[in-house]
Amino acid sequence: MPFNAEYLFELMLGIALAMARILPCMMLVPAFCFKYLKGPLRYAVTCAVAMVPAPSIGRVLSGQHENWLMIGGLLLKEMVLGVLLGLLLYMPFWMFATVGALLDSQRGALSGGQINPSLGPDATPLGELLQEVLIMLVILSGGLSLITQLIGT
Known part of the structure; x- marks a missing residue:
């Protein structure tokens, strides 16, 4: 099988366009646990997820013969769409x-931050617990595959 540089370029373009939408979503949605993945590992996971739609994106773009200005606009559109989907x-x-932060403030768990502001961020214990419970429920109910399907389409 001979080496085809044009197909490799189409694949790289497809990966770049897919990552433009997937990366903001994965960074914002806590179900993907990017709070714990740092550095190049975060981008490697995003690149691996972006390889699923990349061949079809590259094939569609190669048939249209678009110029670099159109591809740049498409990249910007995908980034904005990724941020909006991630926020949603x-x-x-x-x-x-x-809700957890509200309950923690009602019981006085955050009063130490008023006395000593160097305690760090306002991460509340009950807020973190409720968020982790929701992540667990999303994963157990099959919602993680629905989220990835929504991001990929």
Whole structure:
């Protein structure tokens, strides 16, 4: 099988366009656990997920003979769409963390931050617990595959 550089270029272009949508979503949605993955490993996971739709994206773009300005506009559109999808998918997790923070502030768990501001971020124990419970429920109910299908389409 001979080496085909044109197919490799189409695949790289497809990966770049797929990563433009997938990376903001994966960084915002806590179900993908990017809070714990740091550095190049985060981008390797995103690249591995982006390899699924990349061949079809590259094949469609090669048939249209688009110029670099159109591809740049398409890249910007995919990034904006990824941020909007990520914010939309993050809202239920944010709601659970906010309810936990409200309950923690009612019971006085955050009063130490008023006395000593160097305690760190305002991560509340109950908010983190409720968010982790929602992540567990999403994974156990099969919602993680639905989230990835929504991001990929």
